[in-house]
Amino acid sequence: MPGVVLAVDIGGTTVKGAVFVDGVEQAPGSTVPTFTASSGALGAVLAVLSALAGTARALGHEPTAIGVGTPGLVDRGAGMVRYAANLGWTDLPLQQLLEARFGVPTLIDHDARTAARAEMAVRPALRDFVFIPIGTGVSAAVVVAGKTVTGARGQAGELGHIPTVPNGRPCSCGQFGCLEAYASAGAVLARYIAGGGSAESAADVAGLVGHDGLADDVWSDAVDGLATGIITLTATLDPEEIVIGGGLGAAGPLLLDPLRAKVGSLLRWRDPPAISASRAGPRAGLLGAALLGSAARSSSRHANQESP
Amino acid sequence: MPGVVLAVDIGGTTVKGAVFVDGVEQAPGSTVPTFTASSGALGAVLAVLSALAGTARALGHEPTAIGVGTPGLVDRGAGMVRYAANLGWTDLPLQQLLEARFGVPTLIDHDARTAARAEMAVRPALRDFVFIPIGTGVSAAVVVAGKTVTGARGQAGELGHIPTVPNGRPCSCGQFGCLEAYASAGAVLARYIAGGGSAESAADVAGLVGHDGLADDVWSDAVDGLATGIITLTATLDPEEIVIGGGLGAAGPLLLDPLRAKVGSLLRWRDPPAISASRAGPRAGLLGAALLGSAARSSSRHANQESP
Numbered sequence: 240m241p242g243v244v245l246a247v248d249i250g251g252t253t254v255k256g257a258v259f260v261d262g263v264e265q266a267p268g269s270t271v272p273t274f275t276a277s278s279g280a281l282g283a284v285l286a287v288l289s290a291l292a293g294t295a296r297a298l299g300h301e302p303t304a305i306g307v308g309t310p311g312l313v314d315r316g317a318g319m320v321r322y323a324a325n326l327g328w329t330d331l332p333l334q335q336l337l338e339a340r341f342g343v344p345t346l347i348d349h350d351a352r353t354a355a356r357a358e359m360a361v362r363p364a365l366r367d368f369v370f371i372p373i374g375t376g377v378s379a380a381v382v383v384a385g386k387t388v389t390g391a392r393g394q395a396g397e398l399g400h401i402p403t404v405p406n407g408r409p410c411s412c413g414q415f416g417c418l419e420a421y422a423s424a425g426a427v428l429a430r431y432i433a434g435g436g437s438a439e440s441a442a443d444v445a446g447l448v449g450h451d452g453l454a455d456d457v458w459s460d461a462v463d464g465l466a467t468g469i470i471t472l473t474a475t476l477d478p479e480e481i482v483i484g485g486g487l488g489a490a491g492p493l494l495l496d497p498l499r500a501k502v503g504s505l506l507r508w509r510d511p512p513a514i515s516a517s518r519a520g521p522r523a524g525l526l527g528a529a530l531l532g533s534a535a536r537s538s539s540r541h542a543n544q545e546s547p
Numbered sequence: 548m549p550g551v552v553l554a555v556d557i558g559g560t561t562v563k564g565a566v567f568v569d570g571v572e573q574a575p576g577s578t579v580p581t582f583t584a585s586s587g588a589l590g591a592v593l594a595v596l597s598a599l600a601g602t603a604r605a606l607g608h609e610p611t612a613i614g615v616g617t618p619g620l621v622d623r624g625a626g627m628v629r630y631a632a633n634l635g636w637t638d639l640p641l642q643q644l645l646e647a648r649f650g651v652p653t654l655i656d657h658d659a660r661t662a663a664r665a666e667m668a669v670r671p672a673l674r675d676f677v678f679i680p681i682g683t684g685v686s687a688a689v690v691v692a693g694k695t696v697t698g699a700r701g702q703a704g705e706l707g708h709i710p711t712v713p714n715g716r717p718c719s720c721g722q723f724g725c726l727e728a729y730a731s732a733g734a735v736l737a738r739y740i741a742g743g744g745s746a747e748s749a750a751d752v753a754g755l756v757g758h759d760g761l762a763d764d765v766w767s768d769a770v771d772g773l774a775t776g777i778i779t780l781t782a783t784l785d786p787e788e789i790v791i792g793g794g795l796g797a798a799g800p801l802l803l804d805p806l807r808a809k810v811g812s813l814l815r816w817r818d819p820p821a822i823s824a825s826r827a828g829p830r831a832g833l834l835g836a837a838l839l840g841s842a843a844r845s846s847s848r849h850a851n852q853e854s855p
Contacts, residue, residue: 312816312817322816322817324816366699367698367699379783381783381784383691383696388691388784388785389785390675390784390785390786391674391675391785391786391787391820392785392787393785394785394817395783395784395785396783396785397782397783397816397817398782398783399782400778400782400816401778401779401782401783402775402778402779402813404713405712405713412815412816413815413816414813414814414815414816467710470708470709470710471709471710471779472783474705474706474707474708474709475687475689475703475704475705475706475709475780476689476696476698476703477696477697477698477699477700477701477702477703477704478698478699479699479700480699505710505722506722507720507721507722508620508630508632508705508708508720508721508722509620509629509630509702509705512699
């Protein structure tokens with residue numbers, strides 16, 4: 240991964256960034272809240288990139304490319320975020336905007352696909368899998384024969400908005416009973432607090448399972464929703480593995496053990512696929528964005544070669 | 548499509564076959580019940596193939612290949628049907644068995660994938676779509692960039708066994724609330740009769756919608772289940788089109804109109820994909836099996852060339 244890449248991973252809670260020089264992550268990175276009183280998600284992205292550009296220059300490097308992983312419906316080819324409910328974006332030309340502002344080739348892609356790209360870099364033998372990042376939202380990257388499925392209009396991967404509970408909880412997307420309304424870190428925390436509990440994060444709620452009936456109920460609904468999604472993906476796509484990533488993926492056995500048990504008990508007519516935690520870890524999104532940025536630089540050089 | 552191909556489309560109710568000479572279907576074909584008092588599904592397949600071989604010879608042709616589309620978990624590479632609940636098959640080496648019996652190169656594949664192959668032959672511009680044959684069962688072939696997704700173990704396409712109703716009706720696979728338990732032609736007919744209605748086929752029930760409350764209820768549940776499956780596929784894979792085939796697909800507007808309306812009303816955060824009836828029609832499975840058989844012949848010739 241050559242060059243000086245500014246990598247950004249946009250989440251519903253924070254925007255994280257890091258500078259990668261020839262593939263090696265440099266300190267310090269930059270993390271800012273996605274939403275503050277004074278600015279929205281785009282302001283956070285620009286603030287992180289400005290900080291990273293400063294870091295790169297302080298280290299004696301001029302940035303050569305930007306890679307960005309973002310939630311929502313992302314048309315990578317057009318460089319557009321078509322719709323991101325959690326971020327408040329509709330038809331945002333993010334790639335063009337960042338290229339104009341920072342003057343370097345930029346690529347954007349769906350956050351699940353960038354994270355899956357990192358997972359493949361760490362585990363090159365993995366060819367047919369579904370990567371499910373669980374954070375503020377829930378999404379998925381479907382990888383078939385080593386290639387991520389982008390869909391006819393670049394809108395694949397919205398696992399968070401599959402229906403799992405008929406007439407269930409309202410979702411930010413306008414539907415009812417979406418997986419994301421039960422299984423995202425945001426939903427787990429919100430439901431626990433709404434039920435009268437007190438916690439700072441979904442990981443806190445996970446830690447109370449087995450000791451607190453409310454935590455048990457909320458966690459069990461999250462696991463049930465994810466199991467439904469995984470069984471559906473398994474039935475239709477037959478992946479060799481389901482890889483769980485994102486913030487909630489870091490809950491490890493607290494999530495994976497009941498999830499494997501639930502999928503195994505519900506899936507009657509075939510063996511379940513392996514269900515594992517991301518090896519690329521919580522920074523998969525950032526590493527994937529760096530790999531994407533590196534591709535932006537290559538394709539830009541390629542384009543230059545073709546039009547001398 | 549060169550050669551003399553015996554094409555077989557195995558369904559839960561009937562096994563259909565036809566002889567294709569250089570791609571042209573010859574009369575007479577052969578259709579037998581999948582199950583009779585004296586034999587099971589394999590007997591029906593052998594009976595159809597024997598009849599087709601007789602037809603071919605009567606026309607002055609020696610069969611050169613066999614192509615078979617079958618429901619269930621099909622490992623095309625190994626030529627095995629791993630599991631087919633409706634047919635009572637587990638680990639059946641169907642390809643090897645037919646090659647031994649008829650002495651010509653044979654290929655087997657999942658019935659949805661063979662039908663999707665026919666759809667692509669009829670509509671070559673269609674590259675990213677999901678083909679959903681609805682007959683005795685419900686399945687799906689996911690096509691990404693013109694290639695059918697077979698899955699890590701060749702077991703992709705079991706859309707009939709995605710969970711759509713929590714703790715719902717028992718399914719032949721052992722699960723509860725599967726799509727197939729509501730939306731297959733078999734389920735529609737069985738539920739209508741169990742509710743006190745009288746009909747010969749699912750198409751009869753479809754024809755009573757709007758005039759018979761029981762038919763309305765049964766059909767509405769089928770449409771709801773299919774809508775759930777289509778929204779899930781759309782969210783995760785973003786196909787450009789959903790193509791409905793199989794016996795129930797032939798119900799046309801009776802199925803497609805309420806299905807489009809339901810998907811459109813439930814899917815809040817993006818435009819729905821087009822939902823269309825198979826252009827290859829009710830004989831898509833048979834045409835696809837013929838195309839598969841033609842590939843068997845080509846790969847066999849290729850293998851012979853490599854080991855002279």
